[in-house]
Every structure is written in C-alpha cells, then in structure tokens.
Amino acid sequence: MAATEGAGLGQPCWVSLLTADLKASQEFYAAVLGWTFRAGSFGEGFSVAISEGKPVAGLSDAASSLGVAVSWTSYFAVDDADMVAARVRERGGTVAVGPLAVGRGRVVLAADPMGAVFGFWEGENLPGWRIGSGSAPAWLELRTRDAFAAAMFYGEIFDWAMDRPGRCEVRYEDDAVTVRAGGRTVASLRGGAVEADPDPRIRPRWHVYFCVDDVEKAVEAALAEGGAVVAEPSRSRVGREATLRDPEGGLFTVTQRAG
Template identity: 70%
Template sequence: MTRDLEGAQSFYGAVLGWTYRSGSFGPEFTVALADGVPVAGMGALAHTMGIPVSWTAYFAVDSADTAAARIRERGATVAVGPLSIGKGRAALAADPAGAVFGFWEGAVVPGWQVGRGRAPAWLELRTRDAFAMAIFYGQVFDWASGRPDACEVEYEHDAVMVRAGGQVVAGLRGGGVEADPDPQVRPRWHVYFRVADVDAAAEAAVAAGGTVTAAPDRSRVGRAATLRDPHGGLFTVTTGKP
C-alpha cells in the first residue's frame, strides 16, 4: 500500500528491476513483474484507508468469511473487509500482537509460491511470542491440520518455521520486540525480495530516494540488506533463500 503509485513504480523499478501491468482491481492497483512473472501488487490506497505505507503479506484462504470469523473469535481484529475485489475477496487484519496481514479468497497465479521462482524469497513475522502467534495463525489458516494442502509447522529454538510443499516459506521469530510504541519495533510481517546483487540494490535504493536501514551483511537467508522506500515502505533484499 502506497500513497504515490507512480513514484513507487519508479523506485522499485530502479531497485528491483520490476516492470508493471494493470491489474483487474481498478486504476489504483498495479501488478509488479519480474522477468514477466507477477511478483507483487501495489495499491495507491494507504492515504484513503488511513494506514501507513507498507508491504503486507497475504495468505490464501478457501473462505474469507471463515478466516474473518476465526480471527475475531481469537480476540484479533479484522480492520477492512472481506471486500469483493475483482474475481476474489480480500481483507486486512491484525493479529493479537498487532502485526498486520491480509488474506485472499480467489485464484492465485499457478505455481506461485514464496521461496520459489520470482516470488518473494521469504516472509518473516517479527513478534514478541512466536509460539503464541504460531497457534493463532495455525488455527486461522489450518496450519499443521493434516490436510494434504496444509502448511506444516516446525519449531526451531526460538523460531517457528512454516513449510508449504516441503519448501520453507515463512518464519515466526519472537523475543526481540519490546513494548515500545515506535513503529520501528512493533510486531510486523516483513517481506524479503530476491536480487542478484544486494550491494547494487542498496546503492540503487539510495539513488532513487530511499534509505538503507540495515547495511548489506550476512543473514539467515544469505547476504541481505534492509531498505526503506521514499514513502516509508520497509523491505529486505537478499541473494539467498532460507
């Protein structure tokens, strides 16, 4: 979600090499392409919806109404929707710790999955209690339910790893977030995009008006750098995968 769709397209085109096409959701939405493959969506709705500029992780569900009901039953918040958008339905929610996420009922690009191909390399929830949040998301999205298409969950030290089809797609990490109201340390889902050269991407981000919040260095997903676009959207670029 951004306040300046044209400016966001210019920035991410320079940093990540993305091109764009119109989506089916209306003039305020666009689809970002990497090598011609959809990799992300952008919507010029941050100002209209009263939310900060940010990247949001969306999870596919069979029923948006069921997911919304499960979220509310567990004391969390459905902030927007479910709304009919194009040929699907979408909603924005916040988990019990305050991390914002979305969910989508409808078709997805065939074969598209985090960690594979041109899709984002990794999703990470940075929260206070990873295990409590794993229970929450597991109950909402049927993780570890035994269904053939369900995500599996593994506990590793202070983290929870989420697998889909044998591929690690997300991690939930706790313990490093204090109860400070500063938006820099609030619980949040964080997205990693894969690039060929992390240092070049960081330099391009600065040249395009963004900032580097964590300089290129080794990380759990390979060499990585955390960047912020000119309007405040936070993301990480990496050469590797989990």
C-alpha cells in the first residue's frame, strides 16, 4: 500500500498485486512494463513498482498467507474504515481482512456481493497518484454480471454521487456505468455474462489497465517471461490494447500510451 493528497474520498487511491512469489513477479513486470522496484515501507514482502521515477503500484507476497488468488487489487480512499466495512457487510459483501493497521493507516480487503475483490484504505494516500495521470494506471474497470447493482453497492459504501465536494459522480455512458472525479473518468463498471466465460479463472473482478509504448512488444515480453495472452492485441473504444496473464495468474491489460 502507499501513502493523500492524490485521490479524494471514494476514489481509487492505489493498486497492488497480491502474489505468491515476489521476486518472480518483479522480474516479469520489469520485462513487460519496464518497471523498477524499491522496498516498500511495510517491511519484508512488500515492494513498490517505479515508472519514470514515480510510484505506480505495489507488490506483496501475501497471497498465500491471506489464502487468496494471485490478483491485481484496486483500493479506494475512505475516512473511516470501520464504517465502510460495516456498510460492506450490511449490503451483502464480505470483509476478508481488516481493518488492519498498516504503516500510518488501516487497510481492508473485501469482496462485493458478486465476488469481485477490492480494498479500501484509511490514511494518507500518495500525493499526485491519480488514475489516468502520470505513472498511475490508465484505467480501472469492474467486470461483473450486473453493472447497475454493482454501482448501487459501491455508491452506497463509498458515498458516490453524494452532493459533497470531491465526491465521485456516476453516470451511464458507452454502455457502462462511469465513475468520474474532478472531470476525469477514474473507473467504469461493465456488466455481462462473466460466469459463461470458458476460462474458470475469469470471474467478477476489478481489472487494471497499464500504459505501454508498444502493445505488441509488451505481449512478446509477457510470452517470453512465461505469461499468457488472454485477449490478442486489438483496437478497443479507448485505443489499442491486449489482456495478459502473468505466470501466477494475475490478469491485467496493456493499452497504447497516447501520443
């Protein structure tokens, strides 16, 4: 986790890979995304990925100890982890871990009613870290069965669409529920028959997009490092992209950097 002046309450404030082999994950993402790494502030087993000199994401070898699948997890900023955890339970979600004191804040790992795992963080966030800006991920997308039901759940626990300064706005556009903050799109929620996917590892989830200079080169590097291609390079509504799986099963999408 990282430390908040970057993201307002209810907004995405960090992404982190829960992995079972930190060293192997660092080698894979260094080759595919060009990241370097430094030790995290939460002790052994944590590291921070650096892109263009700035923190971009976290990596932790806690997947095995927490008993969860290797995955990228999206975190959201809150001011009261206990209150939000109670809201999660009241609305049919599950609190798996926490609130747990970590560094100068508290973290919670939870799942929404459809099973998508997410986290939230009470404490200082990383100044300047904003989705779609600088070194931060380009995009977050909830892939779920019922986008409107999901929007109601997250809207209620994170106070989206509340008439308060800095809160996220929610709207329907481009066949998805779009979450905006400060005039920027920070996430989208898309529905569909996730359970019908032939790959049993595909389930409702928060999916992370990272920018690269060349999608094809990223795909080649992923294959060379033992990863797999889930969706071949193609042009989407936001640009050229490809979805990849790292050797441990972590899913993510690379998208062509604008310009």
